[in-house]
Amino acid sequence: MLPDNSIIEEHNKPGLNEHRRRFDFVASGINNVPGILQQIKDLQIAIPSWALGAGGTRFGRFSYGGEPRSLEEKIEDIGLLHCLNRSGGAISLHIPWDIPSDIPAIKSLAAQYGLRFDAVNSNTFQDQPGQAHSYKFGSLHHSDKVVRQQAIDHNIEVIRQGMALGSEALTIWLADGSCFPGQLNFRKAWQHTYESLQGIYAALPANWKLYLEYKPYEPNFYSSSVADWGQSYLYTSKLGSKAFTLVDLGHHLPGTNIEQIVALLLMEGKLGGFHFNDSKYGDDDLTVGSINPYQLFLIFNELVEGMNSRGMNHATDIGWMIDASHNVKDPLEDLLQSVEAIKIAYAQALLVDKSALQQAQNNNDAALAQEILQAAYRTDVRPLVAEARLQCGGALEPLQAYRALNVRNSLIKKRGTKTTATGL
Ligand code: PSV
Numbered sequence: 298m299l300p301d302n303s304i305i306e307e308h309n310k311p312g313l314n315e316h317r318r319r320f321d322f323v324a325s326g327i328n329n330v331p332g333i334l335q336q337i338k339d340l341q342i343a344i345p346s347w348a349l350g351a352g353g354t355r356f357g358r359f360s361y362g363g364e365p366r367s368l369e370e371k372i373e374d375i376g377l378l379h380c381l382n383r384s385g386g387a388i389s390l391h392i393p394w395d396i397p398s399d400i401p402a403i404k405s406l407a408a409q410y411g412l413r414f415d416a417v418n419s420n421t422f423q424d425q426p427g428q429a430h431s432y433k434f435g436s437l438h439h440s441d442k443v444v445r446q447q448a449i450d451h452n453i454e455v456i457r458q459g460m461a462l463g464s465e466a467l468t469i470w471l472a473d474g475s476c477f478p479g480q481l482n483f484r485k486a487w488q489h490t491y492e493s494l495q496g497i498y499a500a501l502p503a504n505w506k507l508y509l510e511y512k513p514y515e516p517n518f519y520s521s522s523v524a525d526w527g528q529s530y531l532y533t534s535k536l537g538s539k540a541f542t543l544v545d546l547g548h549h550l551p552g553t554n555i556e557q558i559v560a561l562l563l564m565e566g567k568l569g570g571f572h573f574n575d576s577k578y579g580d581d582d583l584t585v586g587s588i589n590p591y592q593l594f595l596i597f598n599e600l601v602e603g604m605n606s607r608g609m610n611h612a613t614d615i616g617w618m619i620d621a622s623h624n625v626k627d628p629l630e631d632l633l634q635s636v637e638a639i640k641i642a643y644a645q646a647l648l649v650d651k652s653a654l655q656q657a658q659n660n661n662d663a664a665l666a667q668e669i670l671q672a673a674y675r676t677d678v679r680p681l682v683a684e685a686r687l688q689c690g691g692a693l694e695p696l697q698a699y700r701a702l703n704v705r706n707s708l709i710k711k712r713g714t715k716t717t718a719t720g721l
C-alpha cells in the first residue's frame with residue numbers, strides 16, 4: 298500500500314522553509330540549476346529483488362520481520378521506496394530466485410508503481426532442486442560439456458523471462474574458478490567460458506545488452522574465471538558490440554583505483570552496468586557511501602567526464618543498480634540511504650568545473666586540480682537532491698518519512714515476523 302501524495306505533502310510541510318533557505322544558498326553558486334535538477338531527476342537506480350530482506354553472513358542471519366514473501370511483495374517494497382525518493386524506478390530480478398508466475402499480472406503491478414524491469418540476472422552459482430548436473434566445479438567454464446550446456450540453457454531461459462517482462466539486459470556473474478593451484482587449466486577454462494558466452498550471446502535479442510561482471514575471489518579462493526576488469530573486457534570485446542563489462546564496486550582488491558578502471562572502460566565504450574555498494578575489505582556489500590564517499594564521488598567524476606566525452610545519456614546508456622546486503626539495518630532504510638548517496642555523488646560530480654580542471658591538468662597543476670575536485674565534493678548538494686525529489690512529488694527526507702509512516706511495523710503486521718525473502 299502506497300502512502301497517499303497528500304500524506305507525503307503533509308509530512309514535507311514543516312521542513313519546507315528551511316529547505317528553501319538551504320536550497321537558495323547552494324543554488325546561488327551554481328550555473329544552470331534547472332539543467333542540473335533535471336539530470337538528478339532522470340537518474341534512476343534499479344533495486345535488486347534480492348536486497349529487500351536480511352542478507353546475513355555464513356555465520357548467521359537475523360531477520361527484520363515483514364520481509365517480502367513473494368515477488369509481488371518485493372515489487373510493493375520497491376514501489377514504496379520509489380514513492381518516497383522518486384529515484385528507484387526499476388527492479389532487477391535474479392532468476393530463479395524470482396521467477397514470475399503470472400507475467401502480465403507482474404508487469405501490471407510494476408507499472409502501477411511506476412517501475413520498469415532492469416537487467417535480469419542468471420544464477421549458475423547454486424544448484425537448484427532437481428537440477429541434472431551440479432555447479433560444484435563451475436558452470437560456463439566446466440570441463441564437462443553437458444554442465445556447460447546446462448548453464449548456457451539457463452542463461453537463455455533467463456533472457457526469455459526477461460523478454461517477457463520488458464528487460465533489455467542480461468547480467469552474468471560467474472562463481473567459476475578454482476580453490477587450489479593445479480585444479481584448473483587456465484587456458485582451457487578461459488576457452489570454455491568464452492565458447493559458452495558465445496552460445497548465450499547468440500541468443501541475445503538485437504536490442505539487448507550482455508553485462509559480464511568480474512570478481513577477484515569468493516566463492517573460489519585461488520582463481521576466478523572472470524577475476525578482474527581486464528578479463529571481463531577480453532571476453533566482452535571478443536564477443537561483440539552488445540557485450541559490456543559490469544563494475545561492481547565491491548569486486549576489487551583493497552586499494553584498487555576503481556575510478557581509473559571506469560574511465561578506461563568508458564573510453565573503450567565497454568562500460569555497460571554498475572553495481573553500487575561500499576566496502577572496507579572485500580565484497581562487503583555495505584550501504585553505498587557509508588565507508589568511502591570520496592571514492593564514490595571520484596568514480597562519478599570519471600563517469601560524468603567519460604559519458605560526456607562520448608555524448609552518452611547519463612540516465613539510460615548505463616545500467617545503474619544497487620547490489621548490497623543488509624545485516625544490521627532495515628533493508629529499506631539501507632536502500633534509501635544508498636540511493637541518496639548515489640544521487641549526492643552524482644550531483645557533486647555534475648558540479649565539477651570541468652574546463653578549470655582540464656586547464657589545471659594541462660598545466661600539471663596537481664594542487665589546483667585537487668582544489669577543483671574538492672570544491673565540488675565539499676559542496677553540500679543535499680538541498681539540490683531534495684529539491685529534485687520534491688519537484689517529482691517525493692519526500693523531503695525519505696528516511697524520516699519512512700520512519701514517521703511506521704512502514705516496518707505495518708509490514709510486520711501484514712507479513713509477520715518470521716518471513717524470509719529469497720536471495721543470498
Ligand atoms: C556476486 O557477489 C554478486 O555481486 C553478483 O552480482 C550476484 O548476482 C549477486 O552478488 C548476488 O547477490
Ligand code: MN
Binds near residue numbers: 470510545572620
Ligand atoms: Mn554484483
